[in-house]
Amino acid sequence: GAVVSQHPSWVICKSGTSVKIECRSLDFQATTMFWYRQFPKQSLMLMATSNEGSKATYEQGVEKDKFLINHASLTLSTLTVTSAHPEDSSFYICSASPLVDTQYFGPGTRLTVL
Amino acid sequence: KNQVEQSPQSLIILEGKNCTLQCNYTVSPFSNLRWYKQDTGRGPVSLTIMTFSENTKSNGRYTATLDADTKQSSLHITASQLSDSASYICVVRTGANNLFFGTGTRLTVIP
Numbered sequence: 001g002a003v004v005s006q007h008p009s010w011v012i013c014k015s016g017t018s019v020k021i022e023c024r025s026l027d028f029q030a031t032t033m034f035w036y037r038q039f040p041k042q043s044l045m046l047m048a049t050s051n052e053g054s055k056a057t058y059e060q061g062v063e064k065d066k067f068l069i070n071h072a073s074l075t076l077s078t079l080t081v082t083s084a085h086p087e088d089s090s091f092y093i094c095s096a097s098p099l100v101d102t103q104y105f106g107p108g109t110r111l112t113v114l
Numbered sequence: 115k116n117q118v119e120q121s122p123q124s125l126i127i128l129e130g131k132n133c134t135l136q137c138n139y140t141v142s143p144f145s146n147l148r149w150y151k152q153d154t155g156r157g158p159v160s161l162t163i164m165t166f167s168e169n170t171k172s173n174g175r176y177t178a179t180l181d182a183d184t185k186q187s188s189l190h191i192t193a194s195q196l197s198d199s200a201s202y203i204c205v206v207r208t209g210a211n212n213l214f215f216g217t218g219t220r221l222t223v224i225p
Contacts, residue, residue, distance in 0.1 A: 004157070006157075041220075042217065043203060043215040043216060043217045043218050044158070044203075044215050045215075046213070091155070093157050093158075095157075100211060101145065101146065101207060101211065103213075104160075105150075105157035105158045105159070106157050107156050107157045108155065108156060108157045110155065
């Protein structure tokens with residue numbers, strides 16, 4: 001079956017530092033990858049859609065200069081949280097789409113900013 | 115306004131019992147509806163997908179129903195197990211390939 005991995009699975013960082021999260025599709029190519037954020041007891045909220053080789057499309061209210069997305073290949077997308085602050089602490093989940101109406105979710109990355 | 119509402123917000127049941135989770139949506143135009151299971155600290159895993167013409171679909175002990183006229187879906191879990199404890203999320207896809215997520219139902223199965 002289709003597998004999407006994320007690395008790291010959890011990270012703790014100091015306020016003001018930057019954190020990079022990787023999302024990989026292990027056994028399929030994904031022209032489109034999605035990044036979500038999930039706060040406790042809430043559902044997933046789409047942050048941005050990234051297409052391989054082009055700039056990401058950000059949802060309203062998501063700062064593109066703070067959440068840098070790079071989709072350099074058909075199997076890898078990265079999300080960099082720049083100058084992280086405690087309010088950025090959340091569960092970040094990516095998904096990869098091999099087909100138009102199919103998404104496979106990664107296991108998520110727990111970010112804690114001290 | 116496109117919305118997906120789930121009920122109940124949380125549910126506690128005894129192991130071995132059945133339960134039914136509800137999803138009401140106002141999303142249009144409708145393409146398909148998926149039920150996902152999300153274990154704590156993990157990403158969502160798809161359980162079922164239903165298109166406009168499908169009324170019922172089963173996946174093991176999970177049975178999903180869809181009434182496209184009333185825009186309601188349900189997920190029935192039979193003979194619950196402790197491992198069923200998770201959040202169950204209803205996700206509706208539009209014809210323009212936008213996804214709308216429900217807030218989920220938190221199910222706890224106790225021995």
